[in-house]
Amino acid sequence: MARSSPLRRLGFGLFCSIIVVLCLFPFYWAMVSSLKSGTEIFATDLWPKALTFQNYGTILQDASFGRSFLNSTLVALSTVGMALLLSITASFALARIPFRGRKRILLAILSVTMFPQVAVLSGMFELVRFFGLYNHCSALILSYMTITVPFTAWTLTNFMREIPKELEEAAIIDGASYLTILVKIFLPILSPALVTTGLLAFIAAWNEFLFALTFTLTNQARTVPVAISLLSGASQHELPWGNIMAASVLVTLPLVVLVVIFQRRIISGLTVGAVKG
Numbered sequence: 001m002a003r004s005s006p007l008r009r010l011g012f013g014l015f016c017s018i019i020v021v022l023c024l025f026p027f028y029w030a031m032v033s034s035l036k037s038g039t040e041i042f043a044t045d046l047w048p049k050a051l052t053f054q055n056y057g058t059i060l061q062d063a064s065f066g067r068s069f070l071n072s073t074l075v076a077l078s079t080v081g082m083a084l085l086l087s088i089t090a091s092f093a094l095a096r097i098p099f100r101g102r103k104r105i106l107l108a109i110l111s112v113t114m115f116p117q118v119a120v121l122s123g124m125f126e127l128v129r130f131f132g133l134y135n136h137c138s139a140l141i142l143s144y145m146t147i148t149v150p151f152t153a154w155t156l157t158n159f160m161r162e163i164p165k166e167l168e169e170a171a172i173i174d175g176a177s178y179l180t181i182l183v184k185i186f187l188p189i190l191s192p193a194l195v196t197t198g199l200l201a202f203i204a205a206w207n208e209f210l211f212a213l214t215f216t217l218t219n220q221a222r223t224v225p226v227a228i229s230l231l232s233g234a235s236q237h238e239l240p241w242g243n244i245m246a247a248s249v250l251v252t253l254p255l256v257v258l259v260v261i262f263q264r265r266i267i268s269g270l271t272v273g274a275v276k277g
Helices: 004-034 038-042 054-060 063-096 102-112 117-130 137-161 165-173 178-189 191-207 210-215 224-229 241-261 263-270
Strands: none
Touching (some): 038 241, 054 241, 063 137, 063 178, 063 191, 063 224, 102 137, 117 137, 117 210, 137 191, 137 210, 178 191, 191 241, 210 224, 224 241
């Protein structure tokens, strides 16, 4: 057993290294391609022979891309805020307040996540047109709620079930209302879970493409995934691949920064309830 232990550690390290390379290489290649110009972008060099930031300059000077970036930020932050607000109250009721039909509601929430986006696209389009929200950021926020709220509500319900019931009972004895228990007791405990679910909801809203393409028509309301898809040249061979790669890197950087900033809370949120003492 002692002789096989180093081999196992070596194999595990090699396996983890392969996974890291497979996950990071696409982003690395996009970054490298964004620093190339002309026909050099089609070369297979792992590092450009001559660095150029011309592609980034072109993208940053594009007013429509900047507008799309602001739209994505507004839509993603609004979606996360509204999703967490609804999910916190709903998950508290589903996890801590006894009433008939709780399991059925949870199953209904879970079943919503099983439908692909294209299955609800026509219904969402009619709803957006009925409220007069077509080609407006509010249409995207409304449609993204159908993606984020079921996930966040289901996840936070499971997290709230892990909180010891003694804390809630002690607060009730002291005369605290359910709202006080939720705000002053549960939310501080659930902060890692809120960060984790909020970040996942932000990523889902930030990267969403189908609803953004369907419910927006002009640059005033488009988000960055749609803006990148519309970058084109006169022909397929003239596509501005360098600009596309630069835009992809710029769009990915906010997500990387958020993960780095909140990495400790994300790990804590993912491991809540994993070990019971």
